[in-house]
Amino acid sequence: xxxxAFQDTYPDELSYCYGCGRLNPDGLQLKSYWDGDETVxxxxxRPAHMAIPGYVYGGLLASLxxxxxxxxxxxxxxxxxxxxxxxxxxxxxxxxxxLRPTPIxxxxxxxxxxxxxxxKKVVISETVTANGKLCARxxxxxxxxxxxMLPGK
Numbered sequence: 001x002x003x004x005a006f007q008d009t010y011p012d013e014l015s016y017c018y019g020c021g022r023l024n025p026d027g028l029q030l031k032s033y034w035d036g037d038e039t040v041x042x043x044x045x046r047p048a049h050m051a052i053p054g055y056v057y058g059g060l061l062a063s064l065x066x067x068x069x070x071x072x073x074x075x076x077x078x079x080x081x082x083x084x085x086x087x088x089x090x091x092x093x094x095x096x097x098x099l100r101p102t103p104i105x106x107x108x109x110x111x112x113x114x115x116x117x118x119x120k121k122v123v124i125s126e127t128v129t130a131n132g133k134l135c136a137r138x139x140x141x142x143x144x145x146x147x148x149m150l151p152g153k
Contacts, residue, residue: 055101
């Protein structure tokens with residue numbers, strides 16, 4: 001995609017998240033983008049993400065929904081108030097429904113829809129598909145990161 005990933009706009013000191021931190025060499029390094037009014041990320045599971053042979057560990061799906069959700073929240077807040085300093089969001093609530101076993105040998109597509117956008121809270125509904133089949137869906141309530149979480153505070 002032509003635009004920068006949401007996570008690539010985070011300042012260095014906030015780029016170490018296991019799920020989406022570009023500076024975490026051991027992490028998933030998820031990248032999320034706008035696709036019209038939805039957000040999208042794609043991820044190819046690795047053998048280490050296995051639950052049983054041939055299938056993804058459910059915790060991976062939760063991590064992808066979590067990090068795509070907080071990235072989508074930050075992007076939605078930035079889109080709503082262009083020119084202002086970007087916010088970083090953290091997870092207040094995560095709910096995941098597992099709908100079918102997720103194959104490990106397929107690219108996963110995570111899609112998000114912004115359901116609620118307030119100054120300090122964003123609600124995102126998401127889906128995870130593999131080979132065009134819905135495997136999981138989730139909801140994330142993301143809140144503006146408290147300043148006390150900033151390095152040096």
